[in-house]
Amino acid sequence: MNAYLRGVFGVLRKDLRLEWRSREAMTAMAFFSLLVVVLFGFSFQTEKIDVRTTAPGLLWVAFSFSGVLGLNRSFSLERENGALRALMLAPLDRSAIFVGKMLSNLVMIGLVEALTVPLFSVLLRVPVLSCLPQLTLVTCLGTLGFAAVGTLLAGISSGSRMREVLLPLILYPIWIPILVASVEATGTVLSGKPLSEAGDWLTLIGVFDLVFLGVGFLFFEAVLEE
Amino acid sequence: MRASTISRGLDLLALPLIAIGMALAFLYVPGERTMGDVQRIFYFHVPFAMSSFVGFAIVLVASLGYLKTRRDAWDVVAEAAAEVGFLCCTIVLLTGPVWARSAWGVWWTWDARLTTTLILWMVYAAYLVLRAYGAEDAKLKRYAAVLGIVGALNVPIVYFSVKWFRTQHPSSTFFTREGLPVPAMAFTLRFCLIAVLILFVTLLLKRIQVGRLEAERDQLRYELDARE
Amino acid sequence: MTDPAQPLLQVAGIQCGYGGPQVLKGIDLSLSAREGLLLLGPNGAGKSTLLRILAGLQKPGGGTVALGGRPFRPEDPDHRRRIGFVSHESLLYHGLSGRENLRFTAELFAILRAAERIEEVLRLVGLEWVPERAVRTYSRGMLQRLTLARALLHRPALLLLDEPMTGLDPAGRKQLESLMVELRSAGAGILMTTHELAYVRPIATRVAFLKGGKLVEGGAVEEYPVERLESRFLELYAKRTERESRA
Numbered sequence: 001m002n003a004y005l006r007g008v009f010g011v012l013r014k015d016l017r018l019e020w021r022s023r024e025a026m027t028a029m030a031f032f033s034l035l036v037v038v039l040f041g042f043s044f045q046t047e048k049i050d051v052r053t054t055a056p057g058l059l060w061v062a063f064s065f066s067g068v069l070g071l072n073r074s075f076s077l078e079r080e081n082g083a084l085r086a087l088m089l090a091p092l093d094r095s096a097i098f099v100g101k102m103l104s105n106l107v108m109i110g111l112v113e114a115l116t117v118p119l120f121s122v123l124l125r126v127p128v129l130s131c132l133p134q135l136t137l138v139t140c141l142g143t144l145g146f147a148a149v150g151t152l153l154a155g156i157s158s159g160s161r162m163r164e165v166l167l168p169l170i171l172y173p174i175w176i177p178i179l180v181a182s183v184e185a186t187g188t189v190l191s192g193k194p195l196s197e198a199g200d201w202l203t204l205i206g207v208f209d210l211v212f213l214g215v216g217f218l219f220f221e222a223v224l225e226e
Numbered sequence: 227m228r229a230s231t232i233s234r235g236l237d238l239l240a241l242p243l244i245a246i247g248m249a250l251a252f253l254y255v256p257g258e259r260t261m262g263d264v265q266r267i268f269y270f271h272v273p274f275a276m277s278s279f280v281g282f283a284i285v286l287v288a289s290l291g292y293l294k295t296r297r298d299a300w301d302v303v304a305e306a307a308a309e310v311g312f313l314c315c316t317i318v319l320l321t322g323p324v325w326a327r328s329a330w331g332v333w334w335t336w337d338a339r340l341t342t343t344l345i346l347w348m349v350y351a352a353y354l355v356l357r358a359y360g361a362e363d364a365k366l367k368r369y370a371a372v373l374g375i376v377g378a379l380n381v382p383i384v385y386f387s388v389k390w391f392r393t394q395h396p397s398s399t400f401f402t403r404e405g406l407p408v409p410a411m412a413f414t415l416r417f418c419l420i421a422v423l424i425l426f427v428t429l430l431l432k433r434i435q436v437g438r439l440e441a442e443r444d445q446l447r448y449e450l451d452a453r454e
Numbered sequence: 455m456t457d458p459a460q461p462l463l464q465v466a467g468i469q470c471g472y473g474g475p476q477v478l479k480g481i482d483l484s485l486s487a488r489e490g491l492l493l494l495g496p497n498g499a500g501k502s503t504l505l506r507i508l509a510g511l512q513k514p515g516g517g518t519v520a521l522g523g524r525p526f527r528p529e530d531p532d533h534r535r536r537i538g539f540v541s542h543e544s545l546l547y548h549g550l551s552g553r554e555n556l557r558f559t560a561e562l563f564a565i566l567r568a569a570e571r572i573e574e575v576l577r578l579v580g581l582e583w584v585p586e587r588a589v590r591t592y593s594r595g596m597l598q599r600l601t602l603a604r605a606l607l608h609r610p611a612l613l614l615l616d617e618p619m620t621g622l623d624p625a626g627r628k629q630l631e632s633l634m635v636e637l638r639s640a641g642a643g644i645l646m647t648t649h650e651l652a653y654v655r656p657i658a659t660r661v662a663f664l665k666g667g668k669l670v671e672g673g674a675v676e677e678y679p680v681e682r683l684e685s686r687f688l689e690l691y692a693k694r695t696e697r698e699s700r701a
Contacts, residue, residue, distance in 0.1 A: 010558065160359070
């Protein structure tokens with residue numbers, strides 16, 4: 001168990017250290033997320049549309065787009081010089097690589113989300129402070145699912161001929177159910193209603209999270225093989 | 227061999243059965259009071275919907291089989307089921323709106339069951355895109371298998387969650403007798419279901435055969451190239 | 455633990471053809487400690503595939519591999535500890551420095567007294583002075599040496615080298631050669647592929663030619679001076695190289 005966790009955190013630390021060096025991915029992700037919010041803000045001309053109904057969707061679209069950037073980046077670093085092979089050669093459980101990378105993706109996307117929400121709140125005039133804990137919970141649950149299935153599928157896309165381009169194509173259809181549930185739950189929370197009202201949606205997200213974590217845990221090894 | 231006789235038998239049955247089914251649906255069965263004649267599409271729309279779900283179930287099982295045993299036979303089945311299932315799903319998405327237009331006045335609504343079918347269609351499409359542009363051989367089969375599993379697990383979760391939420395879609399009329407007022411309707415529906423399923427299996431078997439031949443051809447090509 | 459009486463590596467009937475044409479059709483070979491086997495063959499013959507299978511990176515379609523008398527199970531961390539793998543890819547993170555990469559490897563392999571061992575290995579490959587800059591700024595030669603350092607960090611008993619000399623200048627190749635000889639006399643077994651036939655002599659003790667998915671010819675390296683290696687190479691793969699040059 002000890003060795004397993006050591007492997008997981010080794011991978012996690014390495015990913016974060018690599019990212020901290022260049023901060024390329026984080027910058028791109030944060031900026032892109034902001035761009036999405038601004039773009040939509042302009043298109044919807046917030047005075048005319050009830051922002052309350054479109055805001056949750058917008059937030060999660062921003063997360064989804066910048067999240068794919070981060071996932072792609074995370075794996076292109078591994079593939080570009082065969083570094084992933086080095087991980088496979090190490091006496092490391094292959095599923096530990098999955099957990100480590102999933103956690104690092106989760107952290108990076110989480111940071112970008114933490115940056116996006118205040119900007120989103122200010123630009124679109126949606127109050128979030130009153131429901132911050134609930135919003136955080138919903139976002140964490142949804143992002144966990146994204147990170148889990150995203151890491152698995154990014155492993156596939158990075159090893160394919162189409163590379164980065166393939167990831168959105170295979171990820172988004174599978175991501176839609178959680179996306180819908182997250183948007184609904186976020187909408188409930190942002191309008192000040194208690195968490196229990198979003199209970200059904202949260203349960204759905206939870207089920208997906210478990211399924212995707214399980215599948216990733218079991219099948220990442222098959223994706224890593226040559 | 228028995229397998230090819232069964233296959234032959236199904237080949238011969240499929241089209242006549244479909245033809246009879248169409249006759250039943252469009253000529254024999256009485257029209258539904260409120261929705262008019264376009265409603266008759268229902269007798270094919272539902273069976274194709276079920277076929278597309280069956281298709282994905284096969285993709286799931288075949289993908290798991292491939293990852294477990296690494297035998298190409300499983301992979302050929304998965305690919306075939308995905309293609310035929312995709313075809314069925316496309317038919318569902320094409321016939322659905324035609325019916326919806328006359329029944330509810332709109333081509334599309336974002337209700338749960340329609341959305342599930344659209345998602346299923348997109349997952350199928352993603353799978354086929356991966357297979358078309360993905361990677362070189364061995365890797366591709368593994369990747370496709372993993373994607374097949376993830377996609378296939380997605381679908382039942384969405385489908386069952388549909389039951390918890392209100393939907394504009396008519397509820398499962400096939401399994402509740404009171405949904406279909408006239409026994410002739412139930413009969414037609416069941417007949418068409420069998421006809422479409424047989425068509426599905428026929429297409430599937432044919433596609434599997436094609437897949438096997440393709441694999442053989444690839445091997446021969448390689449041998450030819452490698453010959454010194 | 456390894457049984458010293460058994461050969462280091464024993465391969466029987468390895469086939470590779472999962473999901474695609476069969477590249478390997480039945481490879482048998484064995485390698486003992488202190489032996490160096492040179493694998494020769496044209497590009498695309500399956501040399502790299504074989505090495506990847508032996509490294510546990512790829513699953514064979516059939517056949518068995520045994521390490522030190524026991525069946526090789528890539529999932530077994532102890533087995534992975536015994537193998538060092540070098541290919542033309544650096545297997546490094548270009549955003550980190552040389553030492554950082556080695557520290558990461560040391561962490562993964564749970565190497566004791568890692569800092570000491572890292573310095574030791576850097577000395578072995580002639581990189582004691584390696585800069586703290588990111589690896590992407592290194593020259594090709596430095597990169598290749600660092601790749602080797604990474605592979606040697608955990609003191610593997612079996613070294614699998616896939617074209618280790620690419621990108622090295624003559625001085626670098628000479629250094630690699632003497633390092634390999636040193637490692638071999640210290641007890642390692644080396645399986646190598648290369649096109650640099652001139653540098654083969656001291657490293658390899660045996661030679662084998664791969665053709666049509668099988669090992670078709672081979673013997674002690676004394677029977678194969680460089681000219682004979684070259685001429686045999688051309689004879690065996692004549693049609694292939696001819697077709698390649700025509701294409």
